[in-house]
Amino acid sequence: ENLAPDGYMATLSGEDGTEWTMIIDRNHCSDGMSDRTFGFQTLIFVSGGAEPMLLSGCCTMDGG
Numbered sequence: 001e002n003l004a005p006d007g008y009m010a011t012l013s014g015e016d017g018t019e020w021t022m023i024i025d026r027n028h029c030s031d032g033m034s035d036r037t038f039g040f041q042t043l044i045f046v047s048g049g050a051e052p053m054l055l056s057g058c059c060t061m062d063g064g
Helices: none
Strands: 002-004 007-013 019-030 037-047 053-059
Touching: 019 053
Parallel strands: none
Antiparallel strands: 002 007, 007 019, 019 037, 037 053
């Protein structure tokens, strides 16, 4: 599902009732471990398990 011109959202459901909702946003992001800047930021909300979790990360479409 398209959220905005620069962001997307997808939801996946597992057979065990776990649901994963991921938001990918075109945004400058740092992984905190390197001095590299990434072009995309992602947030993942996991629910339906023992305890809900919010995960975050950075990625790039750059092959290098």
